Amino acid sequence: MRAVVYRETGPSSVLSVVERELPEPGPGEVRIRLVRSGVNPTDWKFRTTTMNGQDEVTPGQDGAGVVDAVGPGVEGFGIGDRVWTMLAQHGRAYGTAAEQTVQPVDNVVHLPSGASYDLGASLGVPAVTAHRALTCAWGGPRRLGPGALAGRTVLVAGGAGAVGNAAIQLARWSDATVIATVSSPEKAALAMAAGADHTVDYTEGDTARRVLALAPDGVDQVVEVAPAVNIDLDLEVLKVHGTLAIYANNGGEDMTVPLRSAFSKNLRFQFLILYTLDRGLLAAAAEDVYAAAEVGALRVGEDAGLAVHHFALEDAAAAHDAVEGGLVGKALLDIAAD
Numbered sequence: 001m002r003a004v005v006y007r008e009t010g011p012s013s014v015l016s017v018v019e020r021e022l023p024e025p026g027p028g029e030v031r032i033r034l035v036r037s038g039v040n041p042t043d044w045k046f047r048t049t050t051m052n053g054q055d056e057v058t059p060g061q062d063g064a065g066v067v068d069a070v071g072p073g074v075e076g077f078g079i080g081d082r083v084w085t086m087l088a089q090h091g092r093a094y095g096t097a098a099e100q101t102v103q104p105v106d107n108v109v110h111l112p113s114g115a116s117y118d119l120g121a122s123l124g125v126p127a128v129t130a131h132r133a134l135t136c137a138w139g140g141p142r143r144l145g146p147g148a149l150a151g152r153t154v155l156v157a158g159g160a161g162a163v164g165n166a167a168i169q170l171a172r173w174s175d176a177t178v179i180a181t182v183s184s185p186e187k188a189a190l191a192m193a194a195g196a197d198h199t200v201d202y203t204e205g206d207t208a209r210r211v212l213a214l215a216p217d218g219v220d221q222v223v224e225v226a227p228a229v230n231i232d233l234d235l236e237v238l239k240v241h242g243t244l245a246i247y248a249n250n251g252g253e254d255m256t257v258p259l260r261s262a263f264s265k266n267l268r269f270q271f272l273i274l275y276t277l278d279r280g281l282l283a284a285a286a287e288d289v290y291a292a293a294e295v296g297a298l299r300v301g302e303d304a305g306l307a308v309h310h311f312a313l314e315d316a317a318a319a320h321d322a323v324e325g326g327l328v329g330k331a332l333l334d335i336a337a338d
Helices: 041-049 124-134 162-173 185-194 207-214 229-235 258-265 279-294 312-325
Strands: 002-005 016-019 029-039 062-070 082-085 100-104 106-111 155-156 177-182 198-200 221-224 238-246 269-273 308-312 332-334
Touching: 016 312, 029 082, 029 312, 041 312, 062 124, 106 124, 124 162, 124 238, 124 279, 124 312, 155 162, 155 198, 155 229, 162 177, 162 185, 162 221, 162 279, 177 185, 177 207, 185 198, 198 312, 207 312, 221 229, 229 238, 229 258, 308 312, 312 332
Parallel strands: 155 177, 155 221, 177 198, 221 238, 238 269, 308 332
Antiparallel strands: 002 016, 029 062, 029 100, 029 332, 062 082, 082 106
16 A cells, blocks of 8 residues: 655655555454545644654544454444544554554544545544534533534634634534634635634734624633634633633744633633543544534535645645645545545
8 A cells, every 4th residue: 555654753855655565453443445634733743743653654643434444343333334533643653644544443433424535534633623622611511513502602713724614613503603713804704604603803903802892791612723822812802701722822832821810700721632632522522523524514615614625645745835834724635536
């Protein structure tokens, strides 16, 4: 099989396509013939910083394809099942930027019959992250679905990004009112296509005033991608007992929190990353993401506010560079025909 690999950390030029032996699944594992592989910021960040003790790494946490071999003791999956993956390269040498991957069944989720492989390869990191951000609020639901966030207002920072897009779609599916911050009219259109009720362009100044004009009592929770930059805004617009869910460090490595502003509102801060997230929370997210995809509440494409950009497996380096450079939309590696 063909696989993208790197044997040292560094720029995208360390990536190459090589031939590898076809892996066989062990107990509790399945082998997936991949059709699409998703490219996320975490892929290029890992590539530049760590090998995790491996001599060779195939990047890619997210992918979608068809089960073509089943190991001993596997239940719930069979040959021919359409599936998507999450955390496929976490703690393992070989992820989804390859023609085939072997994964423990805990990392594999069925793909609804009406869902495309493009969607399947776009779900893992963005949608599961968004799910956790929306289910960690004080007094809020632990699962998502119609009515789960009714009466709550969610502010999504960076509504045109992949996680922001998933957060908007999942929040609207769960009947929240969604406000998204964006940096241009074009990105406002993307957030609205995802389902946002309102957008606020933060480049136009006094963002807090405009958010509070839309939510006079404040917002219940914030899904935050740039906490170092936005902490003052977040504290101003969150209501008492609100929750700030932080999933990235865009805009700076260090966040300075005005303590009196934070504790005077009894705010909850939830930092989150999927790699150390409790397995029960991951499983719950996978179930809800499947349910949303099944009914068309999670989508990709221009009409869903997340354009898909296709790259050949041999162009994995270009895909990494595009994502690192701030690509608007979703980068996917095309590995096989649908």
